[in-house]
Amino acid sequence: MTHASPHTSSPHTPSPHATEHDSDDHAELLDLDAEVLAEHLADITGWLPVGADPRQIVDLGCGTGAGTFALLERFPRAQVTAVDTSAGHLARLLRKAEAAGLADRVHAVQADLDAGWPDLGRPELIWASASMHHMADPGRTLRRVRDTLAPGGLFAVVELAGFPRFLPEGAPEDRPGLEERCHAANDRHHAEHVPHRGADWGSELTAAGFTVEAERTVSVDIGPPHTDAVGRYALGSLRRMRGSVAQVLAAEDLAALDRLLDTEGPDSILRRDDLAVRTERMVWAARRS
Template sequence: MTHTPQHSPHHGHGGHHPGHSHGAHQARSDGGQAEILDLDAEVLAEHIASITAWLPLKDQPRHIVDLGCGTGAGTFALLERFPDAHITAVDTSAEHLKLLRGKACARGIQERVRTVQADLDHDDWPDLGQPDLVWASASMHHMANPERALRNVRELLAPGGLFAVVELAGVPRFLPAHAPENRPGLEERAHAATNSFHAERVPHRGADWGPMLAVAGFTVEDDRTLTVSVAGARSEAVGRYAYGILQRIRSVAAPALSPEDLTALDELLDTSSPNSLLLREDLSVRTERTVWAARRA
């Protein structure tokens, strides 16, 4: 699901956190963002699978559109969940779509995947067919005009089709509250230092999409919030995921942090330091992910 976003901080799934994306997926591509979207997919795979299993579908979808697909976290989860479906994966990033196609070929399912490069902030969307299911994970909050994008989805959906909007509550947290030992609470202060940046650039992050869906002509059939908590001990990918996201947070937060906090953050991000984030054994991924399942009213 990606989700967020990217990447100056913002995450994936497609995100687009500052790190994701979900990724998302309305951001300019870069190798670091693609890596974070892939790590998001790996670390949160169980949660993405639980959302695809929960979707209140009347029939098995045959055609799915993944809006803001990023490097394919949602795409491949949906292809696994619905083995008879084919997917149109849409993203603004040519690099992300190239990586997604490569993964599809490696899995031998390239015939089930069509990629479309498009900027979904444009009113004139490309022909995406008439899908039974539209999936948008960590991408809708990046739209400059989400109301228009929602109306476009409504026109896109087949009669009786389902629209699933998946959003993270915010950028994941990784460190325990008492860490690092010399600057407890550093992570929360770094996040707070990015608030004005995100409020200006991604004002719909963390929004309640229910009312906006209703205005756009949808009926929300159900919604669900999942608490995400993944212990770092379960996967070394958690450390790399934390490192990538905190790197991006630093790029935005630095001017607002105290010299002491900035020094402590740089020490966490110094891979040669004995206090490197990658060496910590107390990391975990903590966030919330909400999904709204809607049909045309």
């Protein structure tokens, strides 16, 4: 499967049976992730050790285009091939490209990379953000990436440390530590359902025939104060997490979580002025050996 995700849910990609509403919520969350973390994404693309600016780029698991648009801005002469399993995400990406006057620089390919490998040309740069851990056989995907890259081409892998944290320590006041308990339950869920999350991608890249040229960890700590987008990002993220943890949370914790998610209630997370965004992203830049 090849979807980008701001952070993994179960996984953070709609299942084949997801409702249209679920898909819309997921797309909105991807867009919010891109908006809230735009500065950090630009920092990552600016750091890439590309040498000469690439002209052909592939974004594997592009989602609604966070990486695609960051790469288009970083490399103004490049064309980007955006690959995803979701027709809805690709349509949304293309609408945004059209609105930004970038339609002539974006080519969309709908494909499930676990099922087959499309013709992606010979790109000088391949970007995979929050998508490698969704692959059924990451080693096979890495070898296909290696074979697809142009000689001397670079592969950038960006992976997440899981869901961001939003609440301050001691919140919510009626159930302190709720967010950490939700994270612990979510981590147990993903250990079972998303086994490649948290893999040692440096070793995986080396085993697949790459030389890792650079790696780094990007720490994110935004606010407070926060923007309206951060509040909506927190709301969407915790809603997404609820689907993975509802069955295992204590009843008191689930009730407290639902009060945070009730946008009409007095305890709504949208009413809080103390939200932050705290997370980490790990980045590997690897060259064909």
